[in-house]
Amino acid sequence: MPAFPHVTPAVQGMTGSVFSALAHRLRQYQGPVYPLHVGDTWMAPAVGCRMSDFTEEKVPGMHRYSNPHGRDDLLDAIVHTKSRHLQCDLSRDEVLVTAGATGGLGAVLGAIVSPAEKVMILAPFWPLIAGIVRSYRGEPVITPLPDEQADTSVLRGVLDAHYSSDVVAIYLNTPNNPTGRNLPASWLETVADWAREKGIWILADEVYDLYVYRGTHHYMHSLAPERTFSSFSFSKAYGMAGNRCGFVVGPKSMMKYAQKISTHSFYSTPTAAQLAAHAALTTEAGTEWVRTARSAYSELGYWAAKRLGTVSPDGGTFVFLDVADALDERGLMPLLESCVDNGVLLAPGPSFGPYPTHVRLCFTSIEPEIMKQGVEIFAGLIGR
Amino acid sequence: MPAFPHVTPAVQGMTGSVFSALAHRLRQYQGPVYPLHVGDTWMAPAVGCRMSDFTEEKVPGMHRYSNPHGRDDLLDAIVHTKSRHLQCDLSRDEVLVTAGATGGLGAVLGAIVSPAEKVMILAPFWPLIAGIVRSYRGEPVITPLPDEQADTSVLRGVLDAHYSSDVVAIYLNTPNNPTGRNLPASWLETVADWAREKGIWILADEVYDLYVYRGTHHYMHSLAPERTFSSFSFSKAYGMAGNRCGFVVGPKSMMKYAQKISTHSFYSTPTAAQLAAHAALTTEAGTEWVRTARSAYSELGYWAAKRLGTVSPDGGTFVFLDVADALDERGLMPLLESCVDNGVLLAPGPSFGPYPTHVRLCFTSIEPEIMKQGVEIFAGLIGR
Numbered sequence: 001m002p003a004f005p006h007v008t009p010a011v012q013g014m015t016g017s018v019f020s021a022l023a024h025r026l027r028q029y030q031g032p033v034y035p036l037h038v039g040d041t042w043m044a045p046a047v048g049c050r051m052s053d054f055t056e057e058k059v060p061g062m063h064r065y066s067n068p069h070g071r072d073d074l075l076d077a078i079v080h081t082k083s084r085h086l087q088c089d090l091s092r093d094e095v096l097v098t099a100g101a102t103g104g105l106g107a108v109l110g111a112i113v114s115p116a117e118k119v120m121i122l123a124p125f126w127p128l129i130a131g132i133v134r135s136y137r138g139e140p141v142i143t144p145l146p147d148e149q150a151d152t153s154v155l156r157g158v159l160d161a162h163y164s165s166d167v168v169a170i171y172l173n174t175p176n177n178p179t180g181r182n183l184p185a186s187w188l189e190t191v192a193d194w195a196r197e198k199g200i201w202i203l204a205d206e207v208y209d210l211y212v213y214r215g216t217h218h219y220m221h222s223l224a225p226e227r228t229f230s231s232f233s234f235s236k237a238y239g240m241a242g243n244r245c246g247f248v249v250g251p252k253s254m255m256k257y258a259q260k261i262s263t264h265s266f267y268s269t270p271t272a273a274q275l276a277a278h279a280a281l282t283t284e285a286g287t288e289w290v291r292t293a294r295s296a297y298s299e300l301g302y303w304a305a306k307r308l309g310t311v312s313p314d315g316g317t318f319v320f321l322d323v324a325d326a327l328d329e330r331g332l333m334p335l336l337e338s339c340v341d342n343g344v345l346l347a348p349g350p351s352f353g354p355y356p357t358h359v360r361l362c363f364t365s366i367e368p369e370i371m372k373q374g375v376e377i378f379a380g381l382i383g384r
Numbered sequence: 385m386p387a388f389p390h391v392t393p394a395v396q397g398m399t400g401s402v403f404s405a406l407a408h409r410l411r412q413y414q415g416p417v418y419p420l421h422v423g424d425t426w427m428a429p430a431v432g433c434r435m436s437d438f439t440e441e442k443v444p445g446m447h448r449y450s451n452p453h454g455r456d457d458l459l460d461a462i463v464h465t466k467s468r469h470l471q472c473d474l475s476r477d478e479v480l481v482t483a484g485a486t487g488g489l490g491a492v493l494g495a496i497v498s499p500a501e502k503v504m505i506l507a508p509f510w511p512l513i514a515g516i517v518r519s520y521r522g523e524p525v526i527t528p529l530p531d532e533q534a535d536t537s538v539l540r541g542v543l544d545a546h547y548s549s550d551v552v553a554i555y556l557n558t559p560n561n562p563t564g565r566n567l568p569a570s571w572l573e574t575v576a577d578w579a580r581e582k583g584i585w586i587l588a589d590e591v592y593d594l595y596v597y598r599g600t601h602h603y604m605h606s607l608a609p610e611r612t613f614s615s616f617s618f619s620k621a622y623g624m625a626g627n628r629c630g631f632v633v634g635p636k637s638m639m640k641y642a643q644k645i646s647t648h649s650f651y652s653t654p655t656a657a658q659l660a661a662h663a664a665l666t667t668e669a670g671t672e673w674v675r676t677a678r679s680a681y682s683e684l685g686y687w688a689a690k691r692l693g694t695v696s697p698d699g700g701t702f703v704f705l706d707v708a709d710a711l712d713e714r715g716l717m718p719l720l721e722s723c724v725d726n727g728v729l730l731a732p733g734p735s736f737g738p739y740p741t742h743v744r745l746c747f748t749s750i751e752p753e754i755m756k757q758g759v760e761i762f763a764g765l766i767g768r
Contacts, residue, residue, distance in 0.1 A: 003552030003584045004611050007641045008498040014644045040448050044440045050447065051435040051656040056428045063434065064424050065625045099483055099628070099650035106649050114392040115499035115521050131648040137499050137521050168387030200387045227388050241449045242655030244483070244628070257391045260398045264515040265490050266483035266650045271626030272435040273654060 014131040015351070021333075025340045034374025036361045037345040039177065039317060041239045042368070043296075046289035049238060049279045054272055066271045068263040070097025070247070074274045077281040078247055082232070085209065086221045086249070096255050097247045097274060099266040101207045101233040104248035105171075106132050108229045110261030111254065112168055112201055113138035119203075120162055120170040122191075123353030124320060126177045126205060141167065142353055148181065152190040159194050169201035175208040175217060178320040178352045178360035180301065180313025185218045192223035200227070207233035207246070210290050212315040213298035226251055229258075234273075236317075238280040238289060243273035297364055304363040304375050309384050317364040320349075324357035326382035331356060335381065344378045398515040399735070405717075409724045418758025419749055421729040423561065423701060425623045426751045427680075430673035433622060433663045438656055450655045452647040454481025454631070458658045461665040462631055466616070469593065470605045470633070480639050481631045481658060483650045485591045485617040488632035489555075490516050492613045494645030495638065496552055496585055497522035503587075504546055504554040506575075507737030508704060510561045510589060525551065526737055532565065536574040543578050553585035559592040559601060562704040562736045562744035564685065564697025569602045576607035584611070591617035591630070594674050596699040597682035610635055613642075618657075620701075622664040622673060627657035681748055688747040688759050693768050701748040704733075708741035710766035715740060719765065728762045 026033070044050065054062055069075070075092045083090045098104035113119060115137040121129055123144045130140040143162040146154045159170075172191060174183040195202050204220035209232065221230050229250035235241035244266075248258060280286035297317060304319050305312040313319060327335060332348055336359075339346055349358030361378070363371055410417075428434065438446055453459070459476045467474045482488035497503060499521040505513055507528045514524040527546040530538045543554075556575060558567040579586050588604035593616065605614050613634035619625035628650075632642060664670035681701060688703050689696040697703060711719060716732055720743075723730055733742030745762070747755055 003496065003501075004579075005635070005637065007495050007638065008501075010498070011495045011641045011644050014648065038449065044445075045447050050440060052439040053436075055436040056434060061428075061626075063429050063624045063626045065422065065619075102651045103649065110519055111391050111395045112387065114394070117387075117392075128648055128651070131644065135494055135645055135648045136519075195388075235449075240447045242445075242447045242652070244650055244652070244654045251389070253389065254391065257395045260395050260515065261519050264398065264512055264519045265487065266628055267486045267512070268626070268628070270628045270654045270657060272656065 010134050010137050014134050022336060022340050025337060029341060029343060031343050033343045033345065034370065034377065035345045035365055036371065036374050037347040038365045039362050040241050040365045041293065041317070042364065042366050043239045043293055045238055045240045045276065046280065046283070046285040048283055048285045049240070049276045051272055051276065053279070054275045059275060062271055062275060064271065066268045066274060068268045069259055070095065070269060071271070071274045071278070074278045077278050081281055082249055086219050088222065088225065090249065091252070093252050093255055095247055095249055096258050096262060097245065097269045098262050099244040099269055100235055101205065101231040101246040102128055102132070103244070103262060103266055104231045104246050105129065105203060105205065106135070106265060107258040107262035108203060108248060108250065109133055109138065110136045111257035116166065118164065118167045120167055122170065122172040124176065124178050124355060125171065125353055126173050127351040129171055129205070144353055152186050155187055155190050156194060159191070163198060167198070167200055169203055170195055171203040171205065172220070173205040175212055175315030177208065177316055178318045178347070180316045180318055180320065182212060182215050182217055182314040188218050188220055188223055192220065195227060196224060202228040204228055204230045206230055207236045208316040210237050211294055211297055211317065213301065214312070214314045217315065221249060234277040234280060238277070238286060239293065240273070240276055240280070243270060243276055245269050245273035245277045296368070300363045300368055300371065303372070304361065307375055307379055317362050319361045319363060320352070320358055321361065322358050323382050327357055332359070338381050339378060342377050342381065344374050346378070394518050394521050398518050406720060406724050409721060413725060413727060415727050417727045417729065418754065418761065419729045420745045420755065420758050421731040422749045423746050424625050425677065425701070425748045427623045427677055429622055429624045429660065430664065430669040432667055432669045433624070433660045435656055435660065437663070438659045443659060446655055446659060448655065450652045450658060452652045453643055454479065454653060455655070455658045455662070458662045461662050465665055466633055470603050472606065472609065474633065475636070477636050477639055479631055479633055480642050480646060481629065481653045482646050483628040483653055484619055485589065485615040485630040486512055486516070487628070487646060487650055487653070488615045488630050489513065489587060489589065490519070490649060491642040491646035492587060492632060492634065493517055493522065494520045494649070495641035500550065502548065502551045504551055506554065506556040508560065508562050508739060509555065509737055510557050511735040513555055513589070528737055536570050539571055539574050540578060543575070547582060551582070551584055553587055554579055555587040555589065556604070557589040559596055559699030561592065561700055562702045562731070564700045564702055564704065566596060566599050566601055566698040572602050572604055572607055576604065579611060580608060586612040588612055588614045590614055591620045592700040594621050595678055595681055595701065597678070597685060598696070598698045601699065605633060618661040618664060622661070622670060623677065624657070624660055624664070627654060627660055629653050629657035629661045680752070684747045684752055684755065687756070688745065691759055691763055701746050703745045703747060704736070704742055705745065706742050707766050711741055716743070722765050723762060726761050726765065728758050730762070
């Protein structure tokens with residue numbers, strides 16, 4: 001088969017934006033729009049952590065390439081902060097600064113997955129992860145988590161049921177996007193022990209680690225440091241998603257391979273974004289921003305969950321809601337269309353795994369008062 | 385074979401930094417350093433195109449995600465400018481804004497290369513391209529260009545000799561990094577016709593299109609618009625490499641697939657970088673910056689080539705020099721080591737293809753007076 005005009009099969013299996021189907025409809029709509037589908041924040045970054053705070057006069061060469069590994073000052077600040085969080089003694093060569101957590105998880109998967117090898121993805125999951133596995137020609141194996149009350153033997157049964165000898169890694173996300181749940185420590189231990197038995201890698205996506213409102217966030221790293229890659233994000237932690245800066249912490253021997261992939265994906269993380277990230281990590285303004293955001297997010301999550309009649313999130317910025325009672329035999333699409341016709345944008349459950357009657361709503365993507373108006377409209381549409 | 389602790393074979397084939405071998409040596413050195421190995425510029429971006437020029441007050445939400453396709457205002461500015469350069473009538477959906485040209489070429493290769501398929505790379509080549517092919521599990525086929533004087537039948541013979549039925553694309557770079565040569569129009573026509581006969585894609589890396597000092601840059605797009613992806617870079621054009629913003633122009637039907645890969649590699653191009661790129665494209669300060677840089681680069685390239693006794697570059701920011709007469713049977717490494725011991729950093733020829741006795745020198749990476757000192761030291765070391 002000649003190459004032109006074909007694409008590789010892997011890319012055909014990657015889902016595009018869920019909104020392309022609804023975009024045409026949205027263009028017909030004239031009223032106020034409530035973009036509750038995006039995971040972002042209405043809060044501008046802390047003063048001192050904005051692009052306008054960095055000048056060539058203060059930081060000569062700030063528009064030039066940085067080291068693909070990351071700027072030394074940022075690496076050191078990450079080492080300092082995450083050593084405390086992870087309760088270990090990190091070094092620079094266990095850290096890779098990347099174009100967001102997306103770039104970090106891609107760098108890791110690019111280094112460990114060979115064509116047709118599999119990556120188990122605990123569901124519900126962050127939507128991009130399946131596509132990242134496919135972009136490196138691997139195959140995602142969607143592995144739905146049991147009920148929260150299930151004990152670890154049930155979880156282990158689920159893991160075994162989805163395992164095959166071509167699985168090279170398992171991915172999990174806690175605090176979870178979309179559900180807002182913290183995975184219990186006992187579950188993380190089960191995953192760590194099980195992954196060790198099987199001889200596979202662990203990808204722990206913990207970008208909401210600073211946004212926990214109930215209970216405690218447990219870091220996977222401490223349970224299996226030899227095989228765990230943990231991804232973090234300044235986007236989520238400090239409200240700078242547009243800067244594209246995050247990082248991965250992982251085994252020293254592997255990070256040079258992950259860096260080979262990141263160097264060949266986006267070369268280096270934007271220099272100014274690293275300056276902003278460094279300021280966020282090392283200034284009182286950054287720390288205060290997190291405190292303020294956490295407090296506000298916690299209240300908003302509580303409010304949104306209560307208004308929609310569901311359980312309040314433990315962490316993160318989302319509510320994941322089963323709206324089966326508001327659907328007919330046509331499923332979710334007519335509801336999503338009604339939402340669009342009223343300016344409310346939501347992320348459909350199937351983006352997160354086998355959840356045909358769920359929607360995800362971000363309660364931090366727009367100013368609280370506007371978010372609340374959007375939630376009221378949506379609540380009306382589903383009769384709550 | 386258990387996955388842990390192994391990496392995928394593809395990543396082992398990717399060359400890391402050529403400087404890791406020399407880094408230890410550089411740490412011993414105490415004097416002034418002349419980093420002539422990096423492709424960057426000493427010039428800060430134009431006033432009005434710097435990070436400090438963009439504020440939340442003027443551009444609310446500028447730290448939030450942008451559309452993974454690119455900001456509308458930037459897409460429109462690119463469409464306007466590149467329609468003129470390419471002498472065609474582009475539309476937004478033929479453009480993808482990416483994390484530098486690196487991100488753009490990755491997005492394209494991720495969309496068209498299946499495992500073990502091949503991409504022919506005309507050499508000398510930009511070093512990262514081979515690793516990008518490997519990161520998507522393809523195989524680079526290094527295809528050295530004939531002498532400049534060769535006619536098109538010789539070129540065609542070279543192409544045929546390196547072709548096999550699993551080749552899906554051919555990559556070329558003009559104005560060339562590292563040689564500074566413009567590929568002649570007749571050669572581009574030969575490549576276009578030949579690629580059409582074989583039914584393969586063309587990747588035309590034209591990031592130095594605005595930096596031509598002798599002759600004319602010929603855009604590949606006009607010769608085979610149906611199968612050509614052209615990559616461009618604000619890094620090179622406007623001195624903002626650290627911002628990570630570039631773009632690809634390609635066939636409408638393919639760009640949504642390239643965007644799937646870019647979305648899963650770095651999600652979106654940094655928002656502030658897009659604002660800076662837009663300012664560079666649409667303001668007189670941006671245009672003037674290019675004029676000033678082009679004039680300065682042209683003089684510096686002429687000076688460096690003359691001082692080193694080689695032919696002056698047609699374009700770009702490099703001189704690629706055969707130093708065989710200064711080497712003994714131990715090859716290039718002792719010379720590179722001597723250079724490091726004198727603070728001069730150069731890129732070794734083998735990074736660019738089968739050029740064991742060449743080095744690449746960037747004449748724009750540092751202030752001209754310092755660059756000239758570095759070149760004088762290097763010239764002394766090779767007896768010129």
